[in-house]
Amino acid sequence: NARKMTTNNIVVPAVIGFKIGKSDVLTTSKGSLVKLAEFLKANEDLKVTVEGYADANTGTVKINQELSEKRADEVKKILVDCGVESNRISTIGKGATIQPFAENDVNRAVITVVK
Secondary structure, eight states, X not given: OOOOOOOSSEESSSOEEBOTTOOSBOHHHHHHHHHHHHHHHHOTTOOEXXXXXXXXXXXXXXXXXXXXXXXXHHHHHHHHHTTOOGGGEXXXXXXXXXXXXXXXXXXXXXXXXXX
């Protein structure tokens, strides 16, 4: 059950994964997005920023930027399809310029930050 959380800048869930060069959410990550959508619907005063990333070892700067934006947009689409209002979701693609994780493969990801 989703419950009211009062902490600012909650990272829920930590990572939504993607295959190399793809913007389709991994099946193993879809359940986390459904839970996030339920949480957001139960806490209508909260908004979410969807941050897309790409790994640094593949693609060009341009390709990685576009891919990270597509990944963020895909996560937003899934949240909207689950009933979250689109005006509560902002997206940003960070390309491969920022690598939030030590393991390169994990950087093919989206991180969601709830405020």
